[in-house]
Each structure stands twice: as structure tokens, then as C-alpha cells.
Amino acid sequence: xxxxxxxxxxxxxxxxxxxxxKLSTITILMLLLLIPASMIKSIIHERESQNKSxxxxxSSKWANEQQINGPILTIPLVYEYLNNENETIKQTKHLxxxxxxxxxxxxIEPKTLKxxxxxxxxxxxxxxxxxxxxxxxxIDQSGLKExxxxxxxxxxxxxxxxxxxxxxxxxxxKEKISVQPGSRLxxxxxxxxSLDVPNLAEDFTKMxxxxxxxxxxxxxxxxxxxxxxxxxxxxxxxWPSPSxxxxxxxxTREVSDKGFTAxxxxxxxxxxxxxxWVDRNMADRMQDSSFGVDLIMPLDDYQKATRSAKYAAxxxxxxxxxxxxxxxxxxxxxxxxxxxxVGLALCLFYVLLISISEHxxxxxxxxxxxxxxSLLISLxxxxxxxxxxxxxxxxxTILGIYTxxxxxxxxxxxxxxxxxxxxxxxxxxTMFFTRNxxxxxxxxxxx
Numbered sequence: 092x093x094x095x096x097x098x099x100x101x102x103x104x105x106x107x108x109x110x111x112x113k114l115s116t117i118t119i120l121m122l123l124l125l126i127p128a129s130m131i132k133s134i135i136h137e138r139e140s141q142n143k144s145x146x147x148x149x150s151s152k153w154a155n156e157q158q159i160n161g162p163i164l165t166i167p168l169v170y171e172y173l174n175n176e177n178e179t180i181k182q183t184k185h186l187x188x189x190x191x192x193x194x195x196x197x198x199i200e201p202k203t204l205k206x207x208x209x210x211x212x213x214x215x216x217x218x219x220x221x222x223x224x225x226x227x228x229x230i231d232q233s234g235l236k237e238x239x240x241x242x243x244x245x246x247x248x249x250x251x252x253x254x255x256x257x258x259x260x261x262x263x264x265k266e267k268i269s270v271q272p273g274s275r276l277x278x279x280x281x282x283x284x285s286l287d288v289p290n291l292a293e294d295f296t297k298m299x300x301x302x303x304x305x306x307x308x309x310x311x312x313x314x315x316x317x318x319x320x321x322x323x324x325x326x327x328x329x330w331p332s333p334s335x336x337x338x339x340x341x342x343t344r345e346v347s348d349k350g351f352t353a354x355x356x357x358x359x360x361x362x363x364x365x366x367x368w369v370d371r372n373m374a375d376r377m378q379d380s381s382f383g384v385d386l387i388m389p390l391d392d393y394q395k396a397t398r399s400a401k402y403a404a405x406x407x408x409x410x411x412x413x414x415x416x417x418x419x420x421x422x423x424x425x426x427x428x429x430x431x432x433v434g435l436a437l438c439l440f441y442v443l444l445i446s447i448s449e450h451x452x453x454x455x456x457x458x459x460x461x462x463x464x465s466l467l468i469s470l471x472x473x474x475x476x477x478x479x480x481x482x483x484x485x486x487x488t489i490l491g492i493y494t495x496x497x498x499x500x501x502x503x504x505x506x507x508x509x510x511x512x513x514x515x516x517x518x519x520x521t522m523f524f525t526r527n528x529x530x531x532x533x534x535x536x537x538x
Contacts, residue, residue: 314383
């Protein structure tokens with residue numbers, strides 16, 4: 092009986108037994124599975140964009156981010172000049188004076204509003220603003236004809252006037268004055284309130300105290316312009332996830348699960364504009380000195396889902412590695428189609444994660460998604476491996492991967508460190524279990 096194989100039969104047998112070809116096939120499958128993984132990232136970004144759209148819509152109805160600028164005292168000055176034809180020309184300029192001291196103390200009460208399945212952080216704040224104006228301002232006397240004290244006014248910048256909850260009354264010395272809507276300094280304060288300052292001629296060259304309460308609604312951010320020669324801001328809030336930003340960070344701050352307190356202090360020397368000036372545009376310089384706090388969602392679900400999807404290549408690689416080693420060590424041949432089904436089950440985890448997390452807590456969504464994906468792969472591998480031992484190894488591997496990924500997602504500041512340590516451990520384990528394999532004499536079972 093002639094048992095000699097034809098070239099086609101030898102080639103077919105080589106196709107079935109070649110380890111190199113199997114590795115190449117698995118690698119190609121992994122790369123192809125990155126396509127649906129990339130599509131999943133696009134879905135996450137799309138849902139995140141929709142969430143931001145809802146955030147913008149809700150904020151526009153409640154009140155947008157708020158920035159407090161001022162108060163700034165403005166006094167018109169009338170100058171007279173002679174032109175080349177010896178004609179007298181009158182010119183009105185404006186002297187702007189900033190407070191010598193500015194103190195702001197406030198409580199921020201956050202609220203979470205829902206629109207459909209989305210949540211938006213807004214707040215109501217109660218601010219107590221006080222300070223001191225030193226009216227010994229140096230004025231250029233050259234050509235000065237008149238100081239129009241009767242036309243002096245004060246401006247307070249509030250970026251979104253819809254957020255004002257109560258009438259604002261400013262205590263100026265012994266006078267109590269109600270403010271009027273609208274900014275009279277459209278360049279420095281595009282939005283704000285203003286008021287006429289009484290009896291300024293009597294107060295000029297004196298020190299005048301001022302104070303007012305400001306109950307203000309806003310969304311996500313509250314910031315300040317440090318117009319005081321010495322500006323001190325103290326804020327308290329039960330929100331546990333603040334993000335301090337701007338040109339100054341708090342001198343002291345305490346952040347816990349119960350909320351935060353923060354204190355800022357900015358001096359005249361810390362900023363790039365003076366305490367008084369005449370007809371100069373300081374808007375950009377003032378804006379550059381702003382500081383404040385964001386009320387952020389602590390590592391929101393879309394961020395976590397995006398970060399988890401970045402580990403898709405690693406997850407697929409490790410599970411495929413287990414299947415490949417089972418082929419090598421157990422002599423059990425696994426078809427590329429079976430690899431593909433397992434890869435799709437892994438991709439399903441990310442779809443389930445983002446869809447479920449939109450309706451419930453992220454941790455619960457993660458548990459459900461990881462459980463479904465693990466169960467699918469483990470039950471399927473029981474039939475593929477025909478070995479409880481290797482099925483248990485695979486299940487343990489999947490559990491370890493999802494646990495590692497969950498811990499990494501929680502530790503945002505240490506994600507890179509955790510990732511590098513995890514990959515090192517995985518490589519060490521793989522090297523240990525494959526240290527005695529003779530890859531040159533190896534072939535996959537042809538059964």
C-alpha cells in the first residue's frame with residue numbers, strides 16, 4: 092500500500108501544523124478585530140459629544156460659567172488742550188480706580204440636573220464681597236480742567252446676568268445703593284451691572300469701605316479677577332471633586348468626600364496691571380490674571396469607557412495568547428473562526444459597558460459587562476478545550492484582566508504606572524510558562 096503523500100497533501104498538512112502560520116493568522120485576526128474596537132471608540136466619542144451638547148443646552152437655560160470682575164470705580168476727567176491753531180479742545184477721559192482691598196467669601200451649593208440620561212453639574216452660590224477704596228489716586232494734572240464727580244460710576248462684572256438671584260445693593264460708606272443692569276465698560280466688562288456713586292467729591296482723597304451680597308447661579312465654573320491691591324477669596328462647597336484653575340492656585344485647600352474649602356490670595360505685584368489708569372485697555376491683562384474652580388464630574392463615565400477601550404488590543408492579545416498556548420500545550424487545534432468569535436465577545440464588553448453605564452452607576456455597568464463577556468468566553472471555551480483545567484486557566488486570566496483594568500480606571504493619576512507594572516507582570520508570566528517549549532520542533536496538532 093503506497094502511503095507516500097502528494098505535494099498538495101504535504102502542503103495541506105503544513106498549513107494545519109505550522110506554528111508560524113498559526114501565529115501569523117492570529118496576528119491578522121487581532122489586527123482585524125481592532126477595527127470594531129476603533130468603531131466602539133467612535134461610538135463613545137459620539138455619545139460624549141451628545142452629552143456635551145446637553146450640558147451646553149442645560150447651562151444656557153440655568154446660567155453659564157460665572158466670572159466676577161470688579162468693582163471698578165470710574166471718574167470722568169475733562170482736559171483742555173490748545174491745537175495748532177490756538178483753539179481750545181476739550182477731551183473727556185476716564186480714570187479707573189481699583190479697590191485697595193478686596194475680600195470675597197462664598198458658599199457654593201452644587202446641584203445635579205438631569206436631561207434624559209445625562210447629568211449636568213450646576214450651582215447656586217452665596218458670595219459676600221467687601222473691600223476698601225483708597226481714593227488718593229494720582230491724576231495727571233496737565234491740562235486737567237474738571238473732575239466730574241457727579242458722573243462717577245462703579246461697575247461690577249458678572250459674565251451671565253441670568254444667574255443673579257436677588258437684587259444687589261452695594262453699601263458705599265454709609266450709603267446703600269441699588270445697582271442697575273448693564274455694563275458701562277463694554278470692553279473691560281462685556282456683561283455686568285453698574286451704579287452711580289453719590290457724594291464722591293466729599294469722599295475723594297479718603298478711604299471708603301464697600302460691601303455687597305451676590306447670590307449667583309452658574310454652571311460648572313466660578314472664577315474671579317483679582318482687582319484688589321490685595322485680593323483674598325475663600326470658598327466652601329460640599330462638592331468632592333473640584334478642579335482649581337487659572338493664574339493662581341489656592342494658598343490653602345482641603346478636599347475630601349465631604350467637600351472642599353479653598354483660600355486664594357493675590358497681591359498687586361502678582362498681576363500685570365496697576366491700581367489706577369486713564370483710558371487704557373486692560374481687558375486682556377485682567378483676563379489673564381483670573382482664577383477659580385471647576386465643579387467636575389470625577390472621571391466621568393465616558394472618560395472611563397474611552398480609557399478602557401484603549402486597552403482593547405492588550406485584552407484581545409492576552410486571551411488569544413491563552414488560546415494559542417492551549418493549542419501548543421494541550422495539542423488541541425483551534426480554528427481561526429473560533430478565535431474570531433472570542434474576539435467579538437471581548438469587543439462586546441465595551442459596547443455593553445458604555446450602553447449600560449448611561450443608565451446606571453459605572454461600577455455596576457462594568458461588573459455586568461465583564462460578567463457577560465467572561466461567561467460567554469468561558470462557556471464557549473469549555474467546548475473548545477474539552478478540559479476543565481484549561482477552561483479554569485482561561486477564566487482566571489479573563490478575571491485578572493478585567494480586575495486589572497478596573498483598578499487602573501479608578502486610579503487616574505497612576506494609570507500609566509499601573510499599566511506598565513501590569514504589562515511587566517504579564518510578560519514575566521508568559522516567559523515563565525513558555526520557557527521550556529522548543530519552538531523549532533513544535534507543531535500544532537492536525538486533528
